[in-house]
Amino acid sequence: MSEESDTAVADTPVADGPVADSEAPAAAEAGSQPETAYGVAVTDSRGQMVLHPDRETYVETITALRDDGFVSVMDLCGVDNLNRVTRDLPVGVGAERFEVVVSLIAHEPPRRIRVRVQIPENDPTVASLFDVFPGTENLERETWDMFGVTFDGHPDPSRILMPPDWQGHPLRKDFAVGSVPVQFKGAAAPR
Amino acid sequence: MTLLDTPSDSAASAASAKRVFLRDETSAVLRVDESNIPLAETVDIDPMSTAPMIVNMGPVHPSTHGVLRLVLEMQGEQVLRSKPVIGYLHTGxxxxxxxxxxxxxxxxxxxxxxxxxxxxxxxxxxxxxxxxxxxxxxxxxxxxxxxxxxxxxxxxxxxxxxxxxxxxxxxxxxxxxxxxxxxxxxxxxxxxxxxxxxxxxxxxxxxxxxxxxxxxxxxxxxxxxxxxxxxxxxxxxxxxxxxxxxxxxxxxxxxxxxxxxxxxxxxxxxxxxxxxxxxxxxxxxxxxxxxxxxxxxxxxxxxxxxxxxxxxxxxxxxxxxxxxxxxxxxxxxxxxxxxxxxxxxxxxxxxxxxxxxxxxxxxxxxxxxxxxxxxxxxxxxxxxxxxxxxxxxxxxxxxxxxxxxxxxxxxxxxxxxxxxxxxxxxxxxxxxxxxx
Incomplete structure (x- = not known):
């Protein structure tokens, strides 16, 4: 209770929790803070291992992870970093407006890894993971729907949550929060 | 627990693992634009035809647990391909x-x-x-x-x-x-x-x-x-x-x-x-x-x-x-x-x-x-x-x-x-x- 009193400003990564990042073979030999794993830059986020491939090596990295025992993609989502000043990226990885974040899981031994790929605003395109993990189909459709990041080679690039004729991508930071007046059929006019 | 005597052997299992990767019309997923499916009253249905038919199920079907809509491609009573259409409860x-x-x-x-x-x-x-x-x-x-x-x-x-x-x-x-x-x-x-x-x-x-x-x-x-x-x-x-x-x-x-x-x-x-x-x-x-x-x-x-x-x-x-x-x-x-x-x-x-x-x-x-x-x-x-x-x-x-x-x-x-x-x-x- 007292030693935790100013943890709201503490920013020390702790290697605990269910993520056993040291299990990855490439990471194990490089020590606790490896520079690269699977041939791409790696960082540690609160004890969770994060890979930072560029768009060219993105599918290659995911395929290498699959061959290394990561059996499933658990999550794939977008992040819009418009107007964000500081970013926790390794040296050599240029910050872009959009990010696609993929979380993978291995069962033997149980461990997780995350892949963050930077997507520039003027060309928001990245390769689809459908041929590596078909379970990303819905997740990539959602990411396109919400952020406007297109996935090359996706079998069904259509909106999934918003109506098909919707304009814009709601989770972008420049998509204003607001309310749309709902007109009920047959409702009396306000005056 | 089950009495079913159809265990899948390994070859069949590997073959069916491949079926989720299919992206063409042989896939089980019916990848159509759900907004362009014609309404039933606008289609001239020939009762003797054996051609596959697109049937909408939901979003307010009682068994769909809320507002899940399914677009089914049917051959008679049999489902050929299908697609779950979601988003009706999306509130951001x-x-x-x-x-x-x-x-x-x-x-x-x-x-x-x-x-x-x-x-x-x-x-x-x-x-x-x-x-x-x-x-x-x-x-x-x-x-x-x-x-x-x-x-x-x-x-x-x-x-x-x-x-x-x-x-x-x-x-x-x-x-x-x-x-x-x-x-x-x-x-x-x-x-x-x-x-x-x-x-x-x-x-x-x-x-x-x-x-x-x-x-x-x-x-x-x-x-x-x-x-x-x-x-x-x-x-x-x-x-x-x-x-x-x-x-x-x-x-x-x-x-x-x-x-x-x-x-x-x-x-x-x-x-x-x-x-x-x-x-x-x-x-x-x-x-x-x-x-x-x-x-x-x-x-x-x-x-x-x-x-x-x-x-x-x-x-x-x-x-x-x-x-x-x-x-x-x-x-x-x-x-x-x-x-x-x-x-x-x-x-x-x-x-x-x-x-x-x-x-x-x-x-x-x-x-x-x-x-x-x-x-x-x-x-x-x-x-x-x-x-x-x-x-x-x-x-x-x-x-x-x-x-x-x-x-x-x-x-x-x-x-x-x-x-x-x-x-x-x-x-x-x-x-x-x-x-x-």
Whole structure:
């Protein structure tokens, strides 16, 4: 209770929790803070291992992870970093407006890894993971729907949550929060 | 558990693993633009034609568990391809989550999976606590574990109710919901609300357990097992019920892993993967319970897995009652949790902290984490990005139902339209979580 009193400003990564990042073979030999794993830059986020491939090596990295025992993609989502000043990226990885974040899981031994790929605003395109993990189909459709990041080679690039004729991508930071007046059929006019 | 004598040999299993990768018209997924499907009254239907027909099911079909719409390509009674169409409940909860502070965030996420709201609160709180680098007191962790398991029982009882009704055992709607209500009564007594509790919050839980909680929960745990045995008599052993579910909607482990499917669907295929055991969080590493698996991955196995998991949850809750320690039910950290009510009357600082926490919220250090737990439907994940402020920069919920929904076209391929209802039911999607 007292030693935790100013943890709201503490920013020390702790290697605990269910993520056993040291299990990855490439990471194990490089020590606790490896520079690269699977041939791409790696960082540690609160004890969770994060890979930072560029768009060219993105599918290659995911395929290498699959061959290394990561059996499933658990999550794939977008992040819009418009107007964000500081970013926790390794040296050599240029910050872009959009990010696609993929979380993978291995069962033997149980461990997780995350892949963050930077997507520039003027060309928001990245390769689809459908041929590596078909379970990303819905997740990539959602990411396109919400952020406007297109996935090359996706079998069904259509909106999934918003109506098909919707304009814009709601989770972008420049998509204003607001309310749309709902007109009920047959409702009396306000005056 | 099943009497079905069609075990898939390894060659067939590998071949069917490939079927989820298909992207052309041989795939089970009907990849059409659902907005351009002509209305039935505008199509001139030739009753003698044997050509495949596109049929809409939902979004307000009673067996679709909310507002799930299915577009089915039918050849007579047989489903060729299908596509779940979702989004009818989409209210932009992830966008809302960016407008709310970390303290308010649990009120938002709890409304996603309305059948198991405590799990949503838990995963968001765990993610926030990991970003803050704080650990909640042991009593709070035990309370969280116990309440989540009670919530798992209520969620699985809801499944028993709807699954029974969907396949024709209409009285199950009453029996299942009765047990669910009994469980919700306990949740109401502890949290104040039947659903959308906002009970688990960053830093601990909202209030301590009420007086007499041991007797209340003990009474529930004594009442449940004989009534679950009644389910066995009503359903498990019934030939009509078994005929309806056995061999229907089968899926194998390889397909599940490729599709990212988790929870009872994955365990129903005989693959023992449960985050509570394999990547323990809270106090699950100090608890004794079994991971329930099926054998054939069909609708019956998914039913049986969920029924047995409710029994395991009863075991877990009993251990939680036994091991419940004394101590704080939330972290006494004035930067994260409000001070005790009594302190506000006598301390100026406590009043200031209270005011600051509820107006401004607490600041969360910059960073990003992905935290996941085992919800009744599978892996429930939360990805939070903080830019150092009191509101999340990005808050994404990995909803198990959303991913599990992708299995439906593969389970439905070549099934009869009557089996479609059983398959939807056995996937147990909660549409509030699918659409968020």
């Amino acid at each position: 909860m992830e966008k809302t989550g960016e407008q709310l502070s970390f303290l308010q965030g649990t009120t938002n996420v709890t409304r996603m999976d309305y059948a198991s709201p405590l799990f949503n609160e838990l995963v968001f709180s765990l993610a926030t606590e990991k970003l803050l680098n704080i650990e909640v007191p042991p009593r709070a962790q035990w309370i969280r574990t116990m309440m989540c398991e009670l919530n798992r029982i209520s969620s699985h009882m809801l499944f028993q109710a709807t699954n029974g009704m969907d396949v024709g055992a209409v009285s199950m709607m009453l029996y299942g919901n009765r047990l669910r209500e009994e469980t919700l009564r306990i949740l109401e007594k502890v949290t104040g609300l039947r659903m959308n509790h906002n009970y688990i919050r960053p830093g601990g839980v909202a209030v301590d357990l009420p007086d007499g909680w041991r007797e209340d929960i003990g009474g529930l745990l004594d009442m449940l097992p004989p009534l679950l045995d009644e389910f066995d008599q009503l359903l498990t052993g019934q030939p009509i019920f078994r005929e309806r579910l056995q061999g229907v909607g089968a899926i194998n482990t390889e397909e599940c892993l490729a599709l990212g499917v988790t929870g009872p669907i994955l365990r129903g295929t005989g693959y023992a993967w449960d985050l509570r055991r394999d990547m323990p969080y809270l106090k699950y590493d100090e608890l004794d319970f079994d991971v329930i698996v099926g054998s054939y991955g069909d609708c019956f196995d998914r039913y049986a897995v969920r029924l047995a998991e409710a029994r395991e949850s009863i075991r877990i809750v009993r251990q939680c009652i036994e091991k419940m320690p004394t101590g704080d039910y939330r972290l006494q950290d004035k930067k994260v949790t409000p001070p005790p009510r009594a302190r506000i009357d006598e301390s100026m600082e406590a009043l200031i902290h209270h005011f600051k926490i509820f107006t401004e919220g607490f600041k969360v250090p910059e960073g990003e984490v992905y935290v996941s737990i085992e919800s009744p439907r599978g892996e429930l994940g939360c990805y939070v990005v903080s830019d150092g402020g009191s509101h999340p920069h990005r808050m994404h919920i990995r909803a198990p139902s959303f991913v599990n929904l992708q299995t439906m076209p593969h389970m439905m391929q070549d099934a009869l339209v009557a089996d479609v209802v059983a398959i939807i039911s056995s996937v147990d999607p909660v549409l509030g979580e699918v659409d968020r």
